[in-house]
Amino acid sequence: MKILEATSLSHTFEYPLFSDISLSMNSGETVAIIGESGIGKSTLLHILSSLLQPNEGAVELLEKDIYALNSRELVKLRRDELGLIFQSHYLFKGFSAHENLEVASILASEPIDETLVSRLGLDDVIKMKVTQLSGGQQQRISIARVLTKKPRIIFADEPTGNLDNKTSLEVMKIFEEYVQDEEAALLLVTHNEEFAHRCHKVYKLENRVLTQVK
Numbered sequence: 785m786k787i788l789e790a791t792s793l794s795h796t797f798e799y800p801l802f803s804d805i806s807l808s809m810n811s812g813e814t815v816a817i818i819g820e821s822g823i824g825k826s827t828l829l830h831i832l833s834s835l836l837q838p839n840e841g842a843v844e845l846l847e848k849d850i851y852a853l854n855s856r857e858l859v860k861l862r863r864d865e866l867g868l869i870f871q872s873h874y875l876f877k878g879f880s881a882h883e884n885l886e887v888a889s890i891l892a893s894e895p896i897d898e899t900l901v902s903r904l905g906l907d908d909v910i911k912m913k914v915t916q917l918s919g920g921q922q923q924r925i926s927i928a929r930v931l932t933k934k935p936r937i938i939f940a941d942e943p944t945g946n947l948d949n950k951t952s953l954e955v956m957k958i959f960e961e962y963v964q965d966e967e968a969a970l971l972l973v974t975h976n977e978e979f980a981h982r983c984h985k986v987y988k989l990e991n992r993v994l995t996q997v998k
């Protein structure tokens with residue numbers, strides 16, 4: 785099943801970032817986007833994940849033209865189908881790590897996966913307030929929170945940026961199993977070449993265009 789279809793995307797901030805980018809993803813697929821710092825990867829991810837309307841082009845998620853939806857439809861799509869793991873973690877700061885997972889669990893009517901919490905090495909910190917956690921622990925909680933929602937597509941912007949090698953590899957394996965088991969999709973932005981090449985497809989953003997390199 786087609787999960788994402790982006791057509792002829794172009795975007796300019798102070799200067800043109802990219803033009804005429806097209807990309808499609810099916811269920812069960814993992815895709816990585818690589819490229820130099822400042823080239824526009826996060827911007828592209830924001831556009832593909834409904835957070836930023838491009839200057840030109842269209843994005844369909846689950847066969848819905850996302851920038852043509854009204855705000856109620858868009859909120860519903862984001863809540864039910866999209867998993868966003870970005871550099872800022874969007875955790876509820878006044879809550880404990882576990883309460884953050886409970887919120888996701890209640891909203892999605894899905895149970896908290898305690899095995900996942902253990903695999904992410906979070907057992908010892910799960911009762912602590914988010915503000916007391918390290919950057920990498922917060923990152924792992926946000927990964928657990930997003931997976932608890934059971935999204936159809938995960939957009940992850942350097943999700944292992946704050947993590948050591950062993951934990952990063954575990955996160956990659958968790959993503960891969962999730963995508964396979966749930967017939968979901970993963971779009972990963974990373975500077976880690978090894979993790980990029982674990983994905984089914986790899987694209988490089990360079991010279992304002994997106995080129996498939998695997």
Ligand SMILES: Nc1ncnc2c1ncn2[C@@H]1O[C@H](COP(=O)(O)OP(=O)(O)OP(=O)(O)O)[C@@H](O)[C@H]1O
Nearest residue numbers: 797798801819820821822823824825826827828975
């Ligand atoms: N909201 C914004 N307004 C103006 N310029 C922006 C905005 N967001 C990003 N930019 C600019 O767009 C360019 C691309 O930024 P982006 O964050 O997409 O790069 P990136 O490829 O994700 O880099 P990194 O690997 O360092 O995360 C940068 O020059 C940045 O300053």
Ligand SMILES: [Mg+2]
Nearest residue numbers: 825826827941
């Ligand atoms: Mg970025």
